[in-house]
Amino acid sequence: MSGEENTAVQEIDIFYERLTEETAATGYHLNPDTEFTKALITGLIENEKRYGYSSCPCRLAARNKDEDIDIICPCDYRDPDLAEHGACYCALYVSDAVLKGEKTLSSIPERRLPPEERAAKKSPSPKARIEGLAYPVWRCRVCGYLCAREVLPDTCPICKAKKERFEQFI
Numbered sequence: 001m002s003g004e005e006n007t008a009v010q011e012i013d014i015f016y017e018r019l020t021e022e023t024a025a026t027g028y029h030l031n032p033d034t035e036f037t038k039a040l041i042t043g044l045i046e047n048e049k050r051y052g053y054s055s056c057p058c059r060l061a062a063r064n065k066d067e068d069i070d071i072i073c074p075c076d077y078r079d080p081d082l083a084e085h086g087a088c089y090c091a092l093y094v095s096d097a098v099l100k101g102e103k104t105l106s107s108i109p110e111r112r113l114p115p116e117e118r119a120a121k122k123s124p125s126p127k128a129r130i131e132g133l134a135y136p137v138w139r140c141r142v143c144g145y146l147c148a149r150e151v152l153p154d155t156c157p158i159c160k161a162k163k164e165r166f167e168q169f170i
């Protein structure tokens with residue numbers, strides 16, 4: 001194995017270990033098929049290098065972070081897909097029931113709307129802010145975590161999504 005290949009393998013292993021720890025700490029589960037999971041992680045690392053953000057390895061990126069914000073892994077669709085289908089669209093994450101063998105995986109339909117419909121469904125404007133509220137309320141688009149504070153947290157304390165994944169809720 002060349003030095004470059006060795007570095008790539010190490011990079012994938014480090015990412016895999018970090019993700020395994022994070023998912024365990026936050027109550028999520030990685031697909032137990034390590035080879036499959038590492039193949040998806042390779043795609044995430046490649047996308048991070050190519051676009052500057054780790055967009056979903058199973059979806060076509062627009063190469064524009066604002067447009068792809070909903071498909072930066074973990075995407076906005078992970079949790080509803082886990083609840084409904086037992087896995088995210090790529091099957092990088094699986095539910096408890098799938099992990100225990102109580103549910104079998106089948107193909108997962110794409111939940112992401114086409115671009116025009118996504119634009120029409122943008123989150124409500126800050127006009128909806130409740131009068132008299134001391135702080136704005138922020139919502140993590142990935143896991144739904146809410147917090148009322150002047151500034152956004154750098155990282156979601158629940159799912160570890162970065163600050164850019166938050167939207168103003170109220």
Ligand code: SF4
Pocket residue numbers: 040055056057058071072073074075076077078088089090091092093
């Ligand atoms: S969580 Fe979303 S972005 Fe990440 S691998 Fe699964 S489907 Fe793709």
